[in-house]
Amino acid sequence: MSSQGKFGDYGGQYVPEVLMPAIEELADAYERYVLENEDGFMDEFRARLRDFGGRPIPLQRADQLSARYDREVYLKREDLLHGGAHKLNNALGQVLLAKYMGKERIVAETGAGQHGTATAMAAAHLDMPCEVYMGETDIARQRPNVFRMRTNGAEVTPVTTGRGTLKEAISETMRDWATTVEDTHYVIGSVVGPHPFPEMVRTFQAVISEEAREQTRERTGGLPDAVLACAGGGSNTMGAFHHFVDDEDVDLYAVEAGGSSLSVDEAEGVAPNSASLSTGEEAVLHGARTKVLQDTDGQVMESHSVSAGLDYAGVGPELAHLVDEGRVRAVNVDDDAALEAFHRLSQDEGIIPALETAHAFGYLEKYHDDIGETVVVNVSGRGDKDLETVIEETMDRDLDIAPDMGVFREVGGGRL
Amino acid sequence: MSLEEAFADGPAFIPYLAAGDPSYEASLEYVEALERGGADVIELGLPFSEPIAEGSTIQEAVVRALEAGMTPDRYFEFVEDLDVDVPLVCMTYYNLVYQYGASEAEKGPRPFVERAAEAGIEGFVVVDLPAEEAGPLREACDEFGLDLIFIVAPTTEGERLERMRERVSGYVYVQSRLGTTGARDEVSDYTERSLSRLADWDVPKAVGFGIKTGDHAERIVAAGADGIIVGSALVDIVAEGVDESTADVAARLEEKARELKRGAVRGAGVPRAE
Numbered sequence A: 001m002s003s004q005g006k007f008g009d010y011g012g013q014y015v016p017e018v019l020m021p022a023i024e025e026l027a028d029a030y031e032r033y034v035l036e037n038e039d040g041f042m043d044e045f046r047a048r049l050r051d052f053g054g055r056p057i058p059l060q061r062a063d064q065l066s067a068r069y070d071r072e073v074y075l076k077r078e079d080l081l082h083g084g085a086h087k088l089n090n091a092l093g094q095v096l097l098a099k100y101m102g103k104e105r106i107v108a109e110t111g112a113g114q115h116g117t118a119t120a121m122a123a124a125h126l127d128m129p130c131e132v133y134m135g136e137t138d139i140a141r142q143r144p145n146v147f148r149m150r151t152n153g154a155e156v157t158p159v160t161t162g163r164g165t166l167k168e169a170i171s172e173t174m175r176d177w178a179t180t181v182e183d184t185h186y187v188i189g190s191v192v193g194p195h196p197f198p199e200m201v202r203t204f205q206a207v208i209s210e211e212a213r214e215q216t217r218e219r220t221g222g223l224p225d226a227v228l229a230c231a232g233g234g235s236n237t238m239g240a241f242h243h244f245v246d247d248e249d250v251d252l253y254a255v256e257a258g259g260s261s262l263s264v265d266e267a268e269g270v271a272p273n274s275a276s277l278s279t280g281e282e283a284v285l286h287g288a289r290t291k292v293l294q295d296t297d298g299q300v301m302e303s304h305s306v307s308a309g310l311d312y313a314g315v316g317p318e319l320a321h322l323v324d325e326g327r328v329r330a331v332n333v334d335d336d337a338a339l340e341a342f343h344r345l346s347q348d349e350g351i352i353p354a355l356e357t358a359h360a361f362g363y364l365e366k367y368h369d370d371i372g373e374t375v376v377v378n379v380s381g382r383g384d385k386d387l388e389t390v391i392e393e394t395m396d397r398d399l400d401i402a403p404d405m406g407v408f409r410e411v412g413g414g415r416l
Numbered sequence B: 001m002s003l004e005e006a007f008a009d010g011p012a013f014i015p016y017l018a019a020g021d022p023s024y025e026a027s028l029e030y031v032e033a034l035e036r037g038g039a040d041v042i043e044l045g046l047p048f049s050e051p052i053a054e055g056s057t058i059q060e061a062v063v064r065a066l067e068a069g070m071t072p073d074r075y076f077e078f079v080e081d082l083d084v085d086v087p088l089v090c091m092t093y094y095n096l097v098y099q100y101g102a103s104e105a106e107k108g109p110r111p112f113v114e115r116a117a118e119a120g121i122e123g124f125v126v127v128d129l130p131a132e133e134a135g136p137l138r139e140a141c142d143e144f145g146l147d148l149i150f151i152v153a154p155t156t157e158g159e160r161l162e163r164m165r166e167r168v169s170g171y172v173y174v175q176s177r178l179g180t181t182g183a184r185d186e187v188s189d190y191t192e193r194s195l196s197r198l199a200d201w202d203v204p205k206a207v208g209f210g211i212k213t214g215d216h217a218e219r220i221v222a223a224g225a226d227g228i229i230v231g232s233a234l235v236d237i238v239a240e241g242v243d244e245s246t247a248d249v250a251a252r253l254e255e256k257a258r259e260l261k262r263g264a265v266r267g268a269g270v271p272r273a274e
């Protein structure tokens, strides 16, 4: 078992003993149902992704951006998936798997609330009780998603430790799972955690690149020169990259959150970014060996990003490995560039992207000349959940591209 | 004294505190108070920022200790500054073990174990390191003559149990119920079942997770445990006393330790239902 789930030196299973049998049971179920389609699991998963999720998802040519950058820009519109983000691919897969395994309860953690929302939807759809842990900082900045989860019948439990973001929420969900492991499945929200989670989540998300690869061929007669996706934990990145990994001519860009600065404050244990691929070091966090923002002693740092879904000190082990191998390029843009890109995509293409997604477009804006003739950008989610944050962050900044914020200043408080 | 020897004179009382909680100086006194209260081994937590196996009591202790400046190097100094005569076990998470070392090239468990041995540590419990991943740490422990203790959970069965049996030394930590650490009002009925599965292991069996009173200690030793491990019930005393004088809190810890030790001893006198 221990040789499985390794990506180079990364990955593995580093969890308290009480969880080991559960992740072994899960690894076994993953192999049988997902990899071998036992009892027609994958057929049911694909049927539900179609009927409930709305797949296949279009690959859209972005006409204004193509003209602006003088190249062919295609958008993989995961924002059109039910729930408004790629997260449903994984959540539906895992909740269904939990059902096949005979589990009776779902727990999940969430940062942006997007994974929590997808899990709450999948759990309601498949009639499973669901509890979602969410940091209090994230609850404050992602209220619409908190309400969506509650509306779908999920419990949302605030996590008050640390800075109250995704890292703390994952720790808290692991604690719940350790207590309830016999009848509960933990639907982890990204390609992180102990084996089999990173591989399993990637497998559920790989439908993105499976479709995108086929769709680019149909549209252009060939493969793209580059694929761009934003990286928090790395699930939409791995999903968008997976079926291109063997196509050596396709460049793969994982765009991280540069936050306000790439430097760190060791004394305070704080990194004003969440660029763990670009600036992190190898560590063991949340069940896997991977790249993590940590101090020289190995204490994990608090990360920062304007987008809650990228605000995590770690990253998936497979993505870390592909970066070390040189197959994936780890790049980043800062909060300002992401906010600008948010407004640009909204104005130019009529698509309001998630702040996470906006990082990928921020990179495209800066470096489009260097990344080939045909580019696919993974639009990992839509931005409805971020509107309150964007109003506040835009008022605080001098962005030429932003709409006039006067009306919000007059009404006051910045809250809609 | 070796860990196994600590179990030689009847049931061992093994308290846990997070080193440096709520301050370096106070924490030294608290650990010493536990020895006066009858500790046979002391599990001394080296605080890690993501203590995923801990309940809120110990998690908050870890936060207090980190905020007061505890680091792995300070921890080893702390061990050297302690005036106690019982074996010390370092309880921590793998990332701190793995990151220790002066340079990138020598990082890994070896420098950590070497430094721990020099400071006077006798063994380790690494909460998020299952037996499958423990090879490098086991090797370093063998090199420096330290023990590696594994936690057996109520869910541990079959092959996994055998693997631990091969790799464990010092004592085995029997987790008495599912979940995280934290004091409870009831003794879990998993305890006897767990102990009977380990009956023929040739290391002492110490039961922990949730033990709070002398009465709990008595029942667990009567059920066949060779020792009891108590963390949260003691950390609660530290937490309640953050605004009080160190001497008062130390006195309460000593008294609580005495209650737990007495309970364990009473339990050993009760004939087992075999």
Ligand SMILES: Cc1ncc(COP(=O)(O)O)c(C=O)c1O
Binding pocket: A085, A086, A111, A112, A113, A114, A115, A189, A190, A191, A230, A231, A232, A233, A234, A235, A236, A237, A308, A309, A310, A354, A356, A357, A380, A381, A382
């Ligand atoms: C829309 C969107 N994109 C991206 C992410 C980042 O996660 P990951 O890197 O796992 O795709 C999130 C996380 O919440 C998200 O909501």
